[in-house]
Amino acid sequence: MMNPIPSVSLSGFLQTQGECSKCNTQSKLGLILLDCFHCVCEDCIYKCADSESKQLVRCPVPTCRHCTLFQDRTPYNLLAEDLAFVLTVKEKASSNKLVCCTCVNHQVGSGHSLCLDCHLVFCKEDAKYHKKYGRSVSKKHQLLTREELNKITIEDLLKELQNKFGSCNRHNGNLIEKYSVVNGDYLCDKCASKDCMDHLMYTTQDILATSKGVLNKSIKKGQKTCSQSNHLIASLTKEFSRIMRTKDEVLERVGSFYNSLLTEIEIVRDDTLSKIGDKFEANLEELNACISSVQNLTDIHQRVYNYTELAYHFCSGKHLYSSYDTLQVKLEKMACDLATFKVPNFGDVSFKINKSMTSGRELIESFASLHLGSKYETGELVLGPTIPVPEPLLWINGIFLDKEGSMFVADGNNSCIHIFSNESYVKKVGDKADLKCPMGVSVSGNFVYVTDWMAHTLLSYNLSGKLVKKIGSNGSGAQEFWCPKGIAISESKEKIFVADLGNSRIKVYGLDLELKSYFSHDDIHGPKDVLVNSDTLIVLDSKSPFLHLFDLTGTLLRHLVDRSQPLLLKDPAFFTLDGENNVIIADEIGNSLVVYYLPENSYTQHSLGNDITKFSEPTGIAADLNGSLIIGNNGNKQLMKCFIKTTTSFV
Template sequence: MAGASYQLNFLSQIQNARVELETNFSRLIQNINVFKSQLLEKLQEMENEHRIEVEKEEELRRLTQCLSSTVISSNLGNRISSITDQIQHLFSENNCKLLVLDWDLSTEQILLNNFSDYIPLYTGNSSSSSSCEEVQLSLEQKYKIISIPTNTSCLAGQGCGELDDPRGVGIDDDTDHIYVADYNNHCIVVFERDGSYLREFTHKRMVNPVGIYVSGSLDRVYITIFGRDAVHCYKLDGTFIKEITHYGTTSAFNNPTGITMDSSERIYVCDQGRDRVVVFTKHLVFITVLTSQLSNPRDVKAVGSEVAILHDGEYCVSFYTRGGMFLRRVVKKGNNKQKVGHPVCFCIDSDNNILITDSTHDCIKIYRNTGFHICNIGCRGNSEGEFMEPAGIALFDDNSIVTLCDRDDDQLQVFEL
């Protein structure tokens, strides 16, 4: 009996030791998994930092190579702007027919082109259209012929997803579908290229959407949510994927506005309340703060290796490298037809011309990438081709159509070029 009791006791000890060993082994596995996760996050962070450093080195090398011309250009910039403003004003006062006044960096000469004719911007039948400003246009100027809108879609009160204070607009380049961020209806409304209503989608946390970027190739729609200080990600069909309200370790969004993506599938978000532009992966994982030196950044666009930001300031469009190095500022603010009163949104065409919606002058203002004013599209009014507080603007891939949200009239207008 004593032998049997001793054997049972021994087996019990073995069982307890086995249980303890299994428990310790399970804890070890858990600790290994936690350590593995932390290590992967650290490696991802180091990879992002390394990529940014490599980009900065490449950009610094490129900028160093053209330092001489850059210094000359920067020294001339303010003087050139002042001279061109004065000459424009002088010609305007004398009713001279002058459109193009710019500075050619290659020859260091002021360019003046005179034309024999004025071409009216709009030729609609509306009586208020006569109040629209007439502009001169060169024969080679891409925006020389702007037709009245091909379609005005879903006015308030007409059903079919009627709009109420539309703010942002994005285009799916694969299908040419137009996605509109409807601020007061808390939804995204989708139209065909010709303005026909397709569908709309929303989410219980979609409160006052503002900015929007559409990627057909990724099947993603990225939206800034003003009412929740958040960024949302959806599939093209409206399936909710993700919401983020913070970036980094402690920073919360404060009035996010414009949003875009570059060719490397990095997302840029204007955090207007914090005067920052923040960079994320396509999965909305935080990478870095591009810049925190701008006042009220409203909109952002990626152009080649550069990032353009629309903001408050004497010059309202600033260009940075993707690594956050400042390059230049263009487009002067002011209260006349050449300058921007209150910039809202912008886009950049294939020739690097800058199109800005101006809610003070109720028009689209077009500039060269040097900041030289080319022409205005539209004026204040309620007819086709006229605007009341224009907001979002976008271009189709072929640059043949301009789409624009008209906030006060709650409509989407489509223009043929």
């Protein structure tokens, strides 16, 4: 129960009789004196009453925290409040900490100080006013002195509670039969039926039975808890002593180990510093020599680049000199200038310039051979007829041509594979029940293998169109794909290679679609397509250097494209290899074909058809045995046939 702390003393109440302590006005409705000795008019009580119970719960005066009505008063709470109040007051009385509830400056001394009916503590001066002006004049307001309080036991409280049921608070004579929760009165049945019909009531039998049961249960629980606490305290004390002994032993061992370790560290540190100093002094001269050599080599590289660019412009007909003789004199002077440079510790220079070069033409050819390679190709795109199809190809992806002239075209939006024979339409394989967006397609024997971009699967069909097997799901696990795209088959090794674009890896399967292995590389950033060329695998990547050459076990042999050269690709889709060692890539965003010539150690590139009237979003591409190209032109939903007419020149 909250200890009431009123804002005014009893003397203040006597001075303000007749005025409401909340609104400070003379009330016409009459004043009601609360336990905290605040006089409040009925109008203020009505305004501050609880909205549900319509009862005043706390004193309306803002500075007062006094509780005027206890909510949820059950038989258990009645006894608990009595016990808790008396025991708390006894404890505070023994330590002289009791304070009067109406005047906080007065400590309680001897005399009448405790009201058992109202659960309030008073000093000797205010106790008599409480007995006269208490909230319920029907209560007995039994006051106990400090000495009487110390003699009270729990059994006495039960007896006192029994005595409360002696006679009705409204009039002496009838036995108490009920208790009103609203105003705290003990009433006979007649008074309860007459004046308190709407009050929450408890019978005396309920109160006594519940109070005794709860009290006995609390005493037993308290005894058990006390026994457990004593046992726990003894165990903790024993454990604490053991921990303290262990701590001392550990500290002693740690201190000894630390001292020995510190000595070893100092020895190693001194030895290491000595060795580092000797090594640094020995290598300082060598480091300075290397720095000087690098600076000289950088200067030489810049001069060679300038001379090479000049020779290239002359070969291309873009020179700025009025005659060949003028250029020849200039180049001979440059050759003599280069010969004066010395490159220590770097071996033979690959371009081998010397003073004996007296012919300007020889010097030009030497530079051109160094910078451009011995072969340079240009090409012209010759367009052929379109291949008729029975229905619109909504989105052309991978294209495959076999040796018998059959063509297989993956249609992404129609969710099927179209089959042609000698450019005549035959039938389609697959439907939307099996495929969502077929991307890559390849054929081995009597089976068609397809990658599904959206379903993240790999499928096989027979030539009759029946689904044989379907594997994979979305993810990065060994048996999963993330947007698989290109597919290629090695007939000799009976292996299927799949470009797993989202996982940046190449997966290897048997012809029965059982996983054999997979591999990746730091330079692979999203493979778009794969192509088997004899015993090697060419991988088309999403980023520079675009083309990588692997053996069929997954070992990188080399990059086919030099990182230092400008690239013409914008968004590679699929690629093919013709009979003249040309790698031809369909550039979807660039609306063009990019051709790479691949000799042993060099390449050239050029872009064909970068005109939207020729190509519009080309994706699928394949080359037949005669060198003709089949291109899927998605901008106008056509299959186009063309070939590249190349010319070769040496400079």
